[in-house]
Amino acid sequence: MANVQRQPDVRALPKKEFRSIFWRSFSLLGSFNFERMEGLGFLYAMLPSLKRIYRDDEAGLKNAMSRHLETFNMTVAPSPLVMGTAVAMEEKAKADPTFDTTAISAVKVSLMGPLSGIGDTFFWGIFRILAVSLAIGFAQQGSVLGPIVLLVVFNIPNFLTRWYSLKFGYSQGQGIMRSMGSANTMQLFTYCAGIVGAMAMGSMTAFWVPITSPLKFTISKNHIVIQDYLDQIFPALLPIAFTLGVLWLLKKRLPVMGVIGIVIAGGFLLGALGIIAGAAE
Amino acid sequence: MANVQRQPDVRALPKKEFRSIFWRSFSLLGSFNFERMEGLGFLYAMLPSLKRIYRDDEAGLKNAMSRHLETFNMTVAPSPLVMGTAVAMEEKAKADPTFDTTAISAVKVSLMGPLSGIGDTFFWGIFRILAVSLAIGFAQQGSVLGPIVLLVVFNIPNFLTRWYSLKFGYSQGQGIMRSMGSANTMQLFTYCAGIVGAMAMGSMTAFWVPITSPLKFTISKNHIVIQDYLDQIFPALLPIAFTLGVLWLLKKRLPVMGVIGIVIAGGFLLGALGIIAGAAE
Amino acid sequence: MANVQRQPDVRALPKKEFRSIFWRSFSLLGSFNFERMEGLGFLYAMLPSLKRIYRDDEAGLKNAMSRHLETFNMTVAPSPLVMGTAVAMEEKAKADPTFDTTAISAVKVSLMGPLSGIGDTFFWGIFRILAVSLAIGFAQQGSVLGPIVLLVVFNIPNFLTRWYSLKFGYSQGQGIMRSMGSANTMQLFTYCAGIVGAMAMGSMTAFWVPITSPLKFTISKNHIVIQDYLDQIFPALLPIAFTLGVLWLLKKRLPVMGVIGIVIAGGFLLGALGIIAGAAE
Amino acid sequence: MSLMQAILIGLVAALTFFDGSWFGEMKFREPIVTGFLVGLILGDVSHGLMIGATLQLMWMGVTGVGAAPKIDIGVGGTIGAAAALTTGGSAADATLFAVPVAVLMQLVHTLMMSGFSAFMPWAERKIERGDLRGVVGIHYLCGLIALLVFSVPTALGMHYGTGGIKTVVNGIPGWVQHGLTGIAALLPALGFAMLLDVIMTRKLIPFLILGFVPAAFVGHDLTLVGIAAIAIAIALIVFSLYTDLQNRQSPVPATGAPVPAMANGATSNSDNEWED
Amino acid sequence: MSLMQAILIGLVAALTFFDGSWFGEMKFREPIVTGFLVGLILGDVSHGLMIGATLQLMWMGVTGVGAAPKIDIGVGGTIGAAAALTTGGSAADATLFAVPVAVLMQLVHTLMMSGFSAFMPWAERKIERGDLRGVVGIHYLCGLIALLVFSVPTALGMHYGTGGIKTVVNGIPGWVQHGLTGIAALLPALGFAMLLDVIMTRKLIPFLILGFVPAAFVGHDLTLVGIAAIAIAIALIVFSLYTDLQNRQSPVPATGAPVPAMANGATSNSDNEWED
Amino acid sequence: MSLMQAILIGLVAALTFFDGSWFGEMKFREPIVTGFLVGLILGDVSHGLMIGATLQLMWMGVTGVGAAPKIDIGVGGTIGAAAALTTGGSAADATLFAVPVAVLMQLVHTLMMSGFSAFMPWAERKIERGDLRGVVGIHYLCGLIALLVFSVPTALGMHYGTGGIKTVVNGIPGWVQHGLTGIAALLPALGFAMLLDVIMTRKLIPFLILGFVPAAFVGHDLTLVGIAAIAIAIALIVFSLYTDLQNRQSPVPATGAPVPAMANGATSNSDNEWED
Ligand SMILES: OC[C@H]1O[C@H](O)[C@@H](O)[C@@H](O)[C@@H]1O
Numbered sequence A, B, C: 001m002a003n004v005q006r007q008p009d010v011r012a013l014p015k016k017e018f019r020s021i022f023w024r025s026f027s028l029l030g031s032f033n034f035e036r037m038e039g040l041g042f043l044y045a046m047l048p049s050l051k052r053i054y055r056d057d058e059a060g061l062k063n064a065m066s067r068h069l070e071t072f073n074m075t076v077a078p079s080p081l082v083m084g085t086a087v088a089m090e091e092k093a094k095a096d097p098t099f100d101t102t103a104i105s106a107v108k109v110s111l112m113g114p115l116s117g118i119g120d121t122f123f124w125g126i127f128r129i130l131a132v133s134l135a136i137g138f139a140q141q142g143s144v145l146g147p148i149v150l151l152v153v154f155n156i157p158n159f160l161t162r163w164y165s166l167k168f169g170y171s172q173g174q175g176i177m178r179s180m181g182s183a184n185t186m187q188l189f190t191y192c193a194g195i196v197g198a199m200a201m202g203s204m205t206a207f208w209v210p211i212t213s214p215l216k217f218t219i220s221k222n223h224i225v226i227q228d229y230l231d232q233i234f235p236a237l238l239p240i241a242f243t244l245g246v247l248w249l250l251k252k253r254l255p256v257m258g259v260i261g262i263v264i265a266g267g268f269l270l271g272a273l274g275i276i277a278g279a280a281e
Numbered sequence D, E, F: 001m002s003l004m005q006a007i008l009i010g011l012v013a014a015l016t017f018f019d020g021s022w023f024g025e026m027k028f029r030e031p032i033v034t035g036f037l038v039g040l041i042l043g044d045v046s047h048g049l050m051i052g053a054t055l056q057l058m059w060m061g062v063t064g065v066g067a068a069p070k071i072d073i074g075v076g077g078t079i080g081a082a083a084a085l086t087t088g089g090s091a092a093d094a095t096l097f098a099v100p101v102a103v104l105m106q107l108v109h110t111l112m113m114s115g116f117s118a119f120m121p122w123a124e125r126k127i128e129r130g131d132l133r134g135v136v137g138i139h140y141l142c143g144l145i146a147l148l149v150f151s152v153p154t155a156l157g158m159h160y161g162t163g164g165i166k167t168v169v170n171g172i173p174g175w176v177q178h179g180l181t182g183i184a185a186l187l188p189a190l191g192f193a194m195l196l197d198v199i200m201t202r203k204l205i206p207f208l209i210l211g212f213v214p215a216a217f218v219g220h221d222l223t224l225v226g227i228a229a230i231a232i233a234i235a236l237i238v239f240s241l242y243t244d245l246q247n248r249q250s251p252v253p254a255t256g257a258p259v260p261a262m263a264n265g266a267t268s269n270s271d272n273e274w275e276d
């Protein structure tokens, strides 16, 4: 914004840290699991920066680490954009104790949906098909050019996207943080980030929690397909119901391990009994 | 809400009244008509409670009765929920003269659409099909178990829904009413109930006013289907146009009987001339 | 509005001006071009009124003329409605120097979309088909009644619509202008007109900027249709991207002729190379 | 068929209507039930049940949802079963009678529900006069009329032969049917207009539009439940905006702890946000 | 064909263009009308009408809605009828000429409308210089150019034989056609960008998004009328919010009587809410 | 097949998994790549490439998008190619092995990702104790486990014959598979619930609804990008409303020059609205 005081702290991410995040972003799916998805991978990429930012603040570091262990999932190639933005926001959070850190989570949540939508289209839809298409002729003739072409064509955009999205994410994040002068603007920003985050959560729950019911009855030639009735009341009823159900368990202050146990045992049981299944493909 | 002063008036609906509403709710469709639909049936169920609440206030009683004679339509089984909520709101209206009673109408209107959506799915879609499916084998063999199974299977949820939805509606209504302390909050509540009511009215007009035009011309082999053109401009144009047209008549301060006469005569004429018809199924 | 002071200036459009606008509205498409569309035709129809309103204010006249040369496009028959409204707003703008004239553009933009939707349905959909249908039998038999019936049947609504929509537009415009007493209300009105205008612009960009990409590749039997990928990311991506791209050029303070040159040269090049095309029909 | 049997069958026909009026849609109208009762009356329960089962399968998909009238499977099923049992016909024969009767009775139904509309202003007047019993009386009166309308002609038809029924059905001119359809289509507009008259204010007009447009364009795929969910969300947002901005508050307090939206605001603390 | 006839047919061709420019789409372009006029010129009205009727049926579905160019049924119909009448051909022969001409003239049309775009900055400059007559002159000039562009080649083609037309159509290289299509596709983006330049402010950006996204995703099923209705609803809501909250008012006065949304608020009373 | 060859093929199988975990989806898993590597190991590169090409065409449409597990084309392709090369079979034979293995490994994958879920609370505890290396160690541990899970059985299977693989696939009871599917379906609900626990407040509930309802009703046709665009628009509108109304400002200053939405408001002027 034009009318903001020039502040001296506009600087790039330290080169070493930039490289850390860049390379560690490749391992984003390294500990993928159904609970936190890419959460631990995200934290792993953030760690060098977090250590620098909170070098003199152990409690702050712990909080920040917990924060970035939270559930995260997106196409891996553009993920450094989110990492860059998150680093800029953490810097702000450290510098300004009134900063509301839920904004960081909200911003991450807001970005993961749309960036995956775009990222999957490009990396799974376009670049993969393109790379394979160019390679397959060589492979069919037994030429070693096959795998080489495939890997090169795919990975040029893969590497470039990581590099530039990280640059872009960090500077963009800094820009937004700087533009929030007054405490009031900052609260408002947090709230509005929360709005985008909450809407993103709502839509991702509908899209990415793949619970359906395969229950079917046939009584004297009448087919009763439970999922059809559920859809009639409200599509995506099971995803939101189970998500809110688990949220309710968490709010009950049950130990998290207990909730996980319940979910796993419940999932196995309901699945084995044929009551729930994944998304119909 | 947690932080509301405990108030001494939290109590259940008197047992006798509870039973009245429960049983009278079965007659909800008893005087169904196209104008007020289940309005008179709703009033009938509310009457014992209204008499108790306004035992010393004749004008209040008349107003409340008019209010509950208003157009109402929903799946009958969960209707006691609305009755319970309405009783709680009437109690508030009596206790607090600044309470804006249009909120009562708005809340009823807000509930009837969604509860019908859910109710029809369950009672017409699921329970009826289930009951019939279980019964039909017996009936085909001439066994008396047929009708017995049908009626029992269907009516267990029918009775349970009525009983518990009444309980739930009343306590929920009380809860909301208690949480509105200040006059300001109450005005705001009325306005927001109006928002939900108005949106519900908009959608119900589109869904439940079944006016279409069967007009068709064929001039030198060109088929002109008037409804297609109407849909191109705005789907559900006739339902909203006629509804607003009648509203305009009502706003003209014509006697209501006159408006009804116009609607009936007009409906017969337009129907007989083939200009309007019901919803295409 | 009821509670507005009666103002003495409620009067009809001078007869001569009324006739001018009425007849000039027929030439609305007379200089149609892809850039301003009916802009010059609209200005032509407005000119007599603008001359009267700004008879003593050359700068004002120039501004108003520029304003009505702006891009405009709608079904021609009901266009006098917009002209009438615009005249009323210009009168207000002249009378009240604090009036924000962007409201005039916003109102025009708001009206052109919906009136075209309705107008095209009636004039292209209904009246044309009707006129042709009634005429074709005569023509097939070689009867001169063919063209006569066609022209008469079509032009009765054509002329009537122009006449009454002009009347309606002017009086409606006056009404709205009068109802805005305080400066505050006027600013708010401008903002809200801008809201409708901006939403209309958004939807018209999606509907009326007909840019698609015909790019297709077939590499070892895989068909890659670029438009499909674009639609997957965001439908109407090219229309909005090019529109915002051109806006960005305009914001760069390039001379307008330069921007036009870029657009034409770019359009020819991209078209000839098969990268862009018009809307798929 | 004895007069008593005819009267009893008339009462079964009335029962099917009462199912959907006074008896809370307990499902007495289903052909399995009416087949049983008619069989009982005519002394051949098991046959009645089988005929009922056939009609039931045919009418499985007919529901009575919404404001528009549907074909009357209750009386249709009753008379169909009775006709088949008395003529010694098969289940297939039953449908020959059941279908036209179901259509005819839908018409009667439409007519009656149009007629009951005229009672509503009467009820209004009774309320004005404070005549509480009178109001209730109108509710009962509707029941009584329905009882007669459904049982008497059925009994007569049963007693004097089912041939007449078809004559009646075929005798109604098309324009009368269309006229009645027109009335049934317009009357709900009246009901909703009266509701609008009560709850609408100028300030609520935009919300009426916001409810109408998606329903009109997307249609029944977007259920009333979906629109209601959106409506509640919008109402909560407006509630927050007014609450905060009348007091010129931020949407969130300076500490970052969010304010519960509908609480009184005085003693709220961030711990109990979700629990209460 | 005499020169005079050729010239007159050229004028009919121009008339069909003027139909959609200066004559307010009065429908002179329809083949029934042009068939009649061509018949009149060539001395065989009834044949001309019949040929017109055939072409009319073929082009019933072609409309000229929106910013994208459509095939030119006006000139197509004119030349088709003329060719058939002069060669003594049937109505079927007419279509052989009419179709390629309609396609060719669409191209000419596109070209001309792209060319007219260049006049607009010129008009702008004339306004700046206060040259009012000049501005009007440009409008007229467009008409004059169109007159020549449509009548002269038509007349020449008619006079020197219709064979040449096909040669021309086939002679245009594909890349030129595609290039012109590209221009016609991009120029509306310029028009809308200039409009955005005028009416948009940063604060209106969210509303641009709210209009664009549903149109983009749902497409033409959601008409501009539908989106405009939503837009008006949103504008009214924002109006109320600002009006109320600038004065820290409640949305409804304490008495429960609603405040009219757009009234000045001073003397409003609840009775006249709907009437004014 | 020599033990060394079996071990190397096991490593290729592990590589295909690492492609989608530690190597940023660089596409080592594609059959063309694995066909090449397996060919290299077994001494017949060009055959391996051809088999790879065949499997590649078959699995062109299989992507790995979203939270739900997909069939494992990496290990499937590896073992398929190896089996075909060792048995001297054709590319068609390769698919006979590749398909069941791809299905089996999807199951193993599901199981492993369910299992890794249990590491997350452990990581949480390590953070609490300040054990930074421990946290990183868990990330590495997942890699190590995957390495073993994918390479060892593959190597053993290769060494001791591919026949056993089919036995295993057929031996898993249906209810176990369904149970695992159930876990995989429910665990994302846990992940999202934990996120909601962090970012949601009562005041944000309406926005959760506004995001959920359109996604639920319209489905994937309305992409996350579309909903995010709407969300940003709504957030910007709310931002403006609070900014203006906390200060009881108009939406636009009296001069008609609009206020930049997100600027501090003090020194804004209308010229730089769009540029900054
Ligand atoms: O859909 C986003 C993302 O989800 C998961 O993390 C993986 O399937 C990725 O390959 C994918 O890109």
Ligand SMILES: OC[C@H]1O[C@H](O)[C@@H](O)[C@@H](O)[C@@H]1O
Binding pocket: B038, B073, B074, B075, B076, B116, B120, D064, D065, D066, D067
């Ligand atoms: O659709 C709601 C409701 O409408 C009417 O009242 C009847 O048709 C009921 O059976 C139905 O449940």
Ligand SMILES: OC[C@H]1O[C@H](O)[C@@H](O)[C@@H](O)[C@@H]1O
Binding pocket: C029, C038, C073, C074, C075, C076, C116, C120, E064, E065, E066, E067
């Ligand atoms: O669609 C609105 C409008 O667009 C253009 O101006 C022309 O095609 C008109 O015929 C049409 O009515």
